[in-house]
Amino acid sequence: MNLRSALWLPLFDELADPLVIARLAAEAEEAGWHGLFVWDHVRWREPVAEIADPWITLAAVASATENLVFGPMVTPLARRRPVKLARETATLDRLSGGRLILGAGLGSDRFGHEFSKTGDEVDDRVRAEMLDESLSILTSAWSGEPVRHHGKHYTVEDITFLPRPVRPIPLWLAGFPGKTKPMRRAARYDGFFPVNLSGADALAEAVETITGLRGDDETPYDFAIGLPAGTDLAPYAKAGATWWLAEFPWDDLSVDAVRGVLRDGPA
Numbered sequence: 446m447n448l449r450s451a452l453w454l455p456l457f458d459e460l461a462d463p464l465v466i467a468r469l470a471a472e473a474e475e476a477g478w479h480g481l482f483v484w485d486h487v488r489w490r491e492p493v494a495e496i497a498d499p500w501i502t503l504a505a506v507a508s509a510t511e512n513l514v515f516g517p518m519v520t521p522l523a524r525r526r527p528v529k530l531a532r533e534t535a536t537l538d539r540l541s542g543g544r545l546i547l548g549a550g551l552g553s554d555r556f557g558h559e560f561s562k563t564g565d566e567v568d569d570r571v572r573a574e575m576l577d578e579s580l581s582i583l584t585s586a587w588s589g590e591p592v593r594h595h596g597k598h599y600t601v602e603d604i605t606f607l608p609r610p611v612r613p614i615p616l617w618l619a620g621f622p623g624k625t626k627p628m629r630r631a632a633r634y635d636g637f638f639p640v641n642l643s644g645a646d647a648l649a650e651a652v653e654t655i656t657g658l659r660g661d662d663e664t665p666y667d668f669a670i671g672l673p674a675g676t677d678l679a680p681y682a683k684a685g686a687t688w689w690l691a692e693f694p695w696d697d698l699s700v701d702a703v704r705g706v707l708r709d710g711p712a
Contacts, residue, residue: 448682450711451480452703453518453671453690456497457489459700463502467509469703474513478711481506482518482548482690488557492696500533507541514544518669518690519619519638521552523575524565527599528606530579531586535610543611547583548638550619550627551576574598577630580616587613617669622651632658636667636688645680652685674706 452473454460470481485499499517506515522530538545551572554560560567566575578596585592586606594601617636620627622643631637632655639651652668659666669688670681678689689712693702 448678448686448712449479449688451478451482451514451688451690452707453482453692454703455484455489455693455695455698456486456499456502457484457493457695457698458495460698460703461495461497463497463505465700466497466502467505469700469707470506470513470515471509472704473707474510476707476710478513478707480514480546480688480690482516482546485517485520486557486559488559488562489695490557500537503545504537504540507537507544510541510544512544514546515541516546517548518617518671519548519550519552521572522549522579523572524552524560525579527579527582528586528601528604531583531606534583534614535587535606535608538610538612538614539608545610546615546617546636548617548619549576549580550638550640573626580630580634584613584616615667617667622647628655629658631655636669638669638671642670645684648681648686649684674709678712
C-alpha cells in the first residue's frame with residue numbers, strides 16, 4: 446500500500462500545548478510517520494475550553510523535527526490577511542527546510558460560531574470569493590515576483606515578498622465531494638481534502654472528476670483522507686488516496702490516545 450500517513454490533531458484541551466505537540470511530532474517522525482497536520486480554530490463548542498494557535502504550534506513542530514511534513518488542515522483563508530499569511534508561510538517553510546503544506550478552505554461557523562462571534566464574514570459565497578483571491582495572492586507572493594492585485598476584497602500594490610519559500614508550497618483545498626466549485630478550485634492546485642467523505646466509492650468519483658478537470662497525469666497530485674485508526678485503508682488507497690490522516694474525536698482527546706495510535710505506526 447503506497448499511502449503516506451500523518452497524524453491529524455485538534456489543538457484542544459490536552460493538545461493545546463505546543464510543547465506537547467512538538468514532542469508528539471518528534472515521536473511520530475521516529476516511528477516512521479510522514480506528516481502531522483493540525484486544526485485551525487479560534488473557538489469551538491463546549492466542552493472544549495483550551496485552544497492553541499496552530500501557527501505557533503507548527504513552528505515548534507518544524508523545530509522539533511527534520512523530515513516530517515506538516516501544516517494546517519485546514520485554515521479558513523477568509524479569516525486571515527493574505528499578505529500576512531504570505532510572510533508567515535514563507536518563513537515557516539524556510540524554518541523547516543521546505544516541509545510545509547498549506548491546507549485551505551472556506552471554514553464553517555457551525556461548530557464554534559467563530560466567524561459570527563468575531564465579526565468575520567459568515568456568507569459562504571463571500572468567503573469563497575475571498576478564498577480565491579487569497580490563493581491568487583499567495584501563489585504570486587511565493588514566486589518572488591512583484592504582486593499586483595486589485596480585487597473585490599484585497600489589494601496588493603506592487604509588493605515583492607522575499608525571501609521566497611524553499612519551494613512552491615503545496616496547496617491542498619478542502620471541499621465536499623460532489624460539489625463542482627470546490628473540486629474545480631482544488632484541481633487548480635496540488636491536492637484535494639474531501640470533507641465528510643462517505644466512503645471509498647465517493648473518493649473514487651472525486652479522484653476521477655478532479656483528474657479529468659486537471660487534464661494532467663504527469664504532475665504529482667495528492668488526495669488526502671481523514672479517517673480514524675483501525676479503518677481498512679485498502680479500498681481508499683485503491684480509489685486513489687495518497688495520504689491518510691489519522692483523525693481523533695475532538696470531544697474525547699488525550700495525549701495517551703494519540704500516543705497509542707502513533708506507536709502502532711503508519712499505514
